[in-house]
Amino acid sequence: MRTAPFEYHRAQDLDDALEWLAGDGDRDVKILAGGHSLLPLMKLKLATPTVLLDVQDVPELRGILLESGWVRIGALTRYVDLTRDATVGDSLPLLSQVAATVADIQVRNRGTIGGSLCHADPAADIPAAVLALDARLVLVGPRGERRVNLDEFTVAPFLTVLEPTEILTAIEFPIPLQSQQSTYLKRPHPASGYPVVGVAITGDASPHEPLSNVRVAVTGIGPKAYRAEKTEGTLKGQVPTPELFRAAADVAITEANMSDEPDLSYREQLTRVYVERALYQFYGGVA
Amino acid sequence: MEHHRMEVTMTVNGRSVSRDIEPRVLLVHFLRDELQLTGTHVGCDTSQCGSCTVLIDGEAVKSCTVLAVQCMGQSVTTIEGLEQGSLHPMQEAFREKHGLQCGFCTPGVMMTAIQLLKQHPNPTESEIREGLDGVLCRCTGYETIVRSIQHAAGLMADQEPQPEEEVG
CATH class of the missing domain: 3.10.20.30 (Beta-grasp domain)
Structure with a gap:
């Protein structure tokens, strides 16, 4: 399959890229990172940009930096880097765990964290980690820099608030407390590997003590990944028991936006089962 | 345009x-x-x-x-x-252990396996199967591919001290 014709430009740095994006308004300029979401769409002619702006050489989009209280991850960071980087492994083990479940090694060698978030596929893995770790996205445009959380960033399937003249440069994760535990559990689609449902949980937990700072993020269900805040409310301050997990899972399906799902009862059942199993896995991982 | x-x-x-x-x-x-x-x-x-x-x-x-x-x-x-005068150990191993039938997927499987052995020179069976997640083979059921990659790991380990020496 061939894409429609386009003009290719490789940006040298962030200023060069922003200049191309500002353009003359006539041309549809699309940013190319790893290309593992964009190129398949272009081959199907579902995307037909007139200019592809390759940002692989832009230094401002690279690197994993430990700053005071934050881990700053460049938007061009590939899944494979997330699975191998020592800073991510030590500070954000959930992000490593989630990245390791994305597709296969060939895809993880190319796909990027920024590309995944900008593509805004409702069945992607990375959004679950970004929500459960309370990260923020750094968007840079002609009028400067702004920071948004993922819920603000993602509007609908394949639609974000990123302006045509802006670039997502980095994702900033607050460094969790040492006591934070986390887990991710997904039901991969047997053909595509995408999560039919994926559940990420973070929180400060000990086996026989009430749970605090709990965050539950669900992906694959509904138009975009979401924080299951009522589920979190059910868990907060409670001592873990099987009855609590079942109650939390029952709450989780009430806050999923599943009205448009064609296979509603299957999705509800899967969400219930995976939230409950993820809670068992979460507590199993608590020392 | x-x-x-x-x-x-x-x-x-x-x-x-x-x-x-x-x-x-x-x-x-x-x-x-x-x-x-x-x-x-x-x-x-x-x-x-x-x-x-x-x-x-x-x-x-x-x-x-x-x-x-x-x-x-x-x-x-x-x-x-891959071939440098003689077969690459990965090719040698696939021939020896019948790692292909129709051969259509084989080039992609071998290139994937080469990166796999770079990361895991002595892989377990589950590491091999996990590493093959991104390739599809409709002939072998993967059994002989797994055996071939295990065999290649052995050949490449033997070859390690003298990388210039011909194999097979």
Whole structure:
């Protein structure tokens, strides 16, 4: 399959890229990172940009930096880097765990964290980690820099608030407390590997003590990944028991936006089962 | 719109190559149609099957989902680049352990396995199976592929002290 014709430009740095994006308004300029979401769409002619702006050489989009209280991850960071980087492994083990479940090694060698978030596929893995770790996205445009959380960033399937003249440069994760535990559990689609449902949980937990700072993020269900805040409310301050997990899972399906799902009862059942199993896995991982 | 063209230079199997192409040419078509390196196969063309896997700067990548222009200045290795006078241990092992039947997926499987052994020189069976997640084989049921890769790991370990020595 061939894409429609386009003009290719490789940006040298962030200023060069922003200049191309500002353009003359006539041309549809699309940013190319790893290309593992964009190129398949272009081959199907579902995307037909007139200019592809390759940002692989832009230094401002690279690197994993430990700053005071934050881990700053460049938007061009590939899944494979997330699975191998020592800073991510030590500070954000959930992000490593989630990245390791994305597709296969060939895809993880190319796909990027920024590309995944900008593509805004409702069945992607990375959004679950970004929500459960309370990260923020750094968007840079002609009028400067702004920071948004993922819920603000993602509007609908394949639609974000990123302006045509802006670039997502980095994702900033607050460094969790040492006591934070986390887990991710997904039901991969047997053909595509995408999560039919994926559940990420973070929180400060000990086996026989009430749970605090709990965050539950669900992906694959509904138009975009979401924080299951009522589920979190059910868990907060409670001592873990099987009855609590079942109650939390029952709450989780009430806050999923599943009205448009064609296979509603299957999705509800899967969400219930995976939230409950993820809670068992979460507590199993608590020392 | 006029069809934009550009000069693309990259290293393929150790040799520098340049071609004047449209930017929409995929790496797999660059290899097959421009360079006549037809060992890299197009299977699904939707980044699922892995038959088109090549190494870019040593890493396994599905060449149907990469533009040739993205590889400017980079080094690509295809199945044709493995043989250096004699069969590569991976090829030797696939022959010895019957790691292929129809052979369509084999180039992609071997290139994927080469990166796998770079990361895990002595892999467990589950590491091999996990590493093969991105390739589809409709003949073997993977059993003989797993055996071939285990055998290749042994051959490559034996070869390690004297990398110049011929194998087989």
